[in-house]
Amino acid sequence: MSALPMRAIAADVCVAPQLDPMAMAEAARLGFRSVVNNRPDFEHGLDQPTSAQIEAAAHAAGLEYRHLPVSGAHQTLNDAAAMAQLLAELPRPLLLFCRSGARSTRLFQLASAL
Secondary structure (H helix, E strand, O other): OOOOOOEEEEOOEEEEOOOOOOHHHHHHHOOOOEEEEOOOOOOOOOOOOOHHHHHHHHHHOOOEEEEOOOOOOOOOHHHHHHHHHHHHHOOOOEEEEOOOOHHHHHHHHHHHHO
């Protein structure tokens, strides 16, 4: 049983709501190899962990990490193309996260359709 609030959207891709740096060790323990953060820094204010904090924890846990911040309201074709590139290059299983998981799911769907 995982403490991470995630759900599968593909055979080797899961999405989650906002993760903190401590979640990176759990993600690695669960077998994830890469993490993508789709949330801009400070979108929710100063209490939101920064990408740099999460990246340091991800690397310490042996994970690949990428920050692809996109708007929660609208994802562009450029955003989808950037996500498609990450989907092609990052080792899987892959964990994507944003505020709720919905933005990462939409971005994955857009990128997969390209």
